[in-house]
Amino acid sequence: MSSNEVKVKVSHMTKKFGDLLVLNDISFEVKKGEFLCVVGPTGCGKTTFLNCLTKLGVYQLTSGEILINNEPVDLQKHNVAYIFQEYSAFPWQTVEENVAYGLKIKKRPAAEIKARVDEMLEMVGLTEYRNYYPNQLSASMLQRVSIARAFAVQPELLLMDEPYGQLDNSLRYKLEDDLLRLWQHTGTTVIFITHNIEEAVYLSERILVLTNKPTGIKQEIVNNLPRPRDVTDVAFNQLRDKVTDLIKWW
Numbered sequence: 001m002s003s004n005e006v007k008v009k010v011s012h013m014t015k016k017f018g019d020l021l022v023l024n025d026i027s028f029e030v031k032k033g034e035f036l037c038v039v040g041p042t043g044c045g046k047t048t049f050l051n052c053l054t055k056l057g058v059y060q061l062t063s064g065e066i067l068i069n070n071e072p073v074d075l076q077k078h079n080v081a082y083i084f085q086e087y088s089a090f091p092w093q094t095v096e097e098n099v100a101y102g103l104k105i106k107k108r109p110a111a112e113i114k115a116r117v118d119e120m121l122e123m124v125g126l127t128e129y130r131n132y133y134p135n136q137l138s139a140s141m142l143q144r145v146s147i148a149r150a151f152a153v154q155p156e157l158l159l160m161d162e163p164y165g166q167l168d169n170s171l172r173y174k175l176e177d178d179l180l181r182l183w184q185h186t187g188t189t190v191i192f193i194t195h196n197i198e199e200a201v202y203l204s205e206r207i208l209v210l211t212n213k214p215t216g217i218k219q220e221i222v223n224n225l226p227r228p229r230d231v232t233d234v235a236f237n238q239l240r241d242k243v244t245d246l247i248k249w250w
């Protein structure tokens with residue numbers, strides 16, 4: 001899916017909280033349309049890594065530079081969407097209103113909003129729940145609302161921080177397939193943080209393996225396994241074991 005065009009270029013990203021050096025001179029690139037997963041040991045700074053990409057508030061970089069389309073990252077200009085582990089749906093809005101939210105903020109025409117919301121709801125299997133409120137939905141349905149809402153605005157970059165960390169395996173597999181379908185359909189560039197190595201091998205085109213703090217990149221692994229992927233496949237398990245060995249600290 002990825003092209004040769006560089007979407008995100010991170011140079012010497014360094015982040016300290018007081019005296020604590022968390023991210024230590026990290027440099028990498030993400031190609032347009034690429035699906036990049038980032039894994040690493042517990043507490044190494046995965047969330048900090050993702051938050052620093054937008055340089056908001058306490059996550060301003062201590063030093064280094066982040067470019068999107070060769071320009072300094074600017075959330076007013078660049079269309080960046082997020083999905084977190086916590087459910088982000090507005091409880092006072094229906095599923096349909098939640099999915100339409102970003103498009104309304106962008107003041108898109110009503111007909112475009114309707115068409116886009118219909119398309120997104122169809123892709124995540126929520127069409128018949130469009131008039132439900134979040135408190136009427138299961139955990140996995142809430143995450144599907146988040147995905148549909150994020151993709152509705154056609155983000156050029158989607159940042160995901162362990163979105164399925166609290167779900168059991170069967171729900172997670174279903175959501176991962178929804179995500180892959182949307183990614184393939186839209187060509188969005190995705191950076192996906194996870195502590196789950198199997199998930200990284202299932203989703204990614206490339207995996208960045210982080211070290212313990214002060215955090216750097218231990219290894220970049222290209223993941224060319226054919227899709228659809230099978231978690232019981234020999235090659236799949238070899239790659240999973242290789243990544244596991246890289247982040248083992250015991």
Ligand SMILES: Nc1ncnc2c1ncn2[C@@H]1O[C@H](COP(=O)(O)OP(=O)(O)OP(=O)(O)O)[C@@H](O)[C@H]1O
Binds near residue numbers: 043
């Ligand atoms: N706002 C902050 N102020 C001070 N220290 C922070 C802040 N955010 C993160 N840290 C510190 O940065 C380090 C990395 O935290 P972070 O949450 O990014 O790790 P993580 O890899 O996402 O953790 P986990 O594996 O538990 O998900 C920790 O030592 C944490 O205490």
